[in-house]
Amino acid sequence: MVVLRAGLCPGLTEEMIQLLRANGIRTVVDFVSSDLEEVAQKCSLSYKALVAVRRVLLAQFSAFPTNGADLYEELKSSTAILPTGSPSLDQLLDSGLYTGEVTELMGAPGSGKTQVCLGIAASVSLGLKQHVLFLDSTGGFTASRLYQILRARAEDGEEQLEALQRIQVVRVFNIYEMLSALQELRDRLSQQVVSSMGPLKIVVIDSVSAVIYPLLGGKHSEGLAIMMQLARELKTLAKEFSLAVVVTNQVTRESSTGPLKPALGRSWSFVPSTRVLLESKEATWEKATTQRVASLAKSSRQPTGIQVELDIGNGDVQELSPATLTQGL
């Protein structure tokens, strides 16, 4: 829906635009889809000039087709698989977090989503020595817990401090701040500014539902529109800059006894390529447990329904018992 403006391409002058507008052609789409002979007659413009302008506009605004083999080669050279810090979770995700994709962790409150996110940040920063961008929208990011995790994985104090410095935390408490932060990231990456932001491979967003929930529902589709805006931003960031994007989400129930399902509805369910559900093993007040069960709810590579056990307890996110494979129906 780009409006025709002078200077959009060589040959498109202001008078041409005025004449076209007078005949109802305002945007590029209108121009390209109209019959040029008719337009030339009505606006008394030269046919050759119009054809030349159309060719330039098409070249400028259309997408380039590419074949599967080239795409595959590109994918092989640009995709990286990032370890999550937990071998059983890596197994669930088919060896780790893939760049160029959005992965979602969902679970009830207290199921361990933030802990797993901290584990991922620690693993990428410490193990791969890559920068991490952590967008925190719930205020749940605790640096002391992150430090605890790092201390359990690395002996050297210097390494721990360096790892902490590579993790940048941005606190965004509403959707516009989040979009603004993502835009800033995009600007920085596209200009390749060599600053404190070194090689960035992963963006962790905890949580996406906290900023979108207050907008959804009701009569206006405002919330849905902005949610889709966010979805598009995340997916293009992941694809264009080869980033792995990890988001966390809430779960809801249909009724008080129904099964758990991810929040944010059906429109959001198309956004992540992989979804992992985190649950507590036993929910009692007396026994504090750090055991969690992660099951694969959506994946383009693995069969869904696979479950593994995680321990998000003191120290590191580590497996405690061998993974149990249960095939989904």
Next chain:
Amino acid sequence: MQREVGSLPLAPALRAKLVAAGFQTAQELLETGPCGLSKELGISKEEALEALQVVRQECPGDVARTAGGSGITRKCTALELLEEEQAQGSIITFCSALDSILGGGVQLTKITEICGAPGVGKTQLCMQLAVDVQIPECFGGVAGEAVFIDTEGSFMVDRVVDIATACVQHCQLIAEAHQEEDHLKALETFSLESILSHIYYFRCRDYIELLAQVYLLPDFLSEHSKVRLVVVDGIAFPFRHDFEDLSLRTRLLNGLAQQLIIIAHDHKSAVGDVVQITKSEGVNHTISHYISWLPRCAASSCHSKCRRY
């Protein structure tokens, strides 16, 4: 500066007009200027000017950005956050068992939820915290003020007087035992009158008043910058009755939670909220589900062994 028009915080009707007119990025809007904008969209010049101001605020120019302008986004590295957290104090509760579970006391910049059956002592604990937050720094406190938002009407001033008197006595005993200069100086200002005058009490009778109070709180807090504790006694109470539209209730609760998180973070204060646990399963289950994802710093303290049925 390629921020999409759809992602800017403008009014929905205005946004729809912009998209229909073919504007795609913020850059285009700024280039067109207010006169061009008002002509193309058919809106008044004042509206166009306002919209452009919002756009300019959201997308600071490149100069501002490279000059290190990170005023809008709250950015820092994890290392800086760690140093900040370690330097922060916490509000002690005068019950050593509770303090040890909470990791030193009620933490600042976080939200703590206190839930329990009626009569178990939640409001008492909150009143204790409202007094404890005012303990001077030389005695190990954070020397702050408190905001108490009451929805159930359970705040008893005479009980607060008892708690405050006991606290002052306790500090006096410490001062006598240690005989230090700053202890005695602090005690001059730490008295019953000063404690009571630094607890700001708001009574909200229904959910609308509660929402309004919480949304107006940032302005209040910027005037009273010494506030270090905000207590909401009975956060679920106004939402429990007479709510037919459940999705509206979810939306309101979520918005409320985000607002409290912003307050806790920006004003470096602790937010405590109290949730009643009752025996009626259906309503309570849903309410506590929505409330309980306010991040807890440690455990939410449940004084009774009451289970959720």
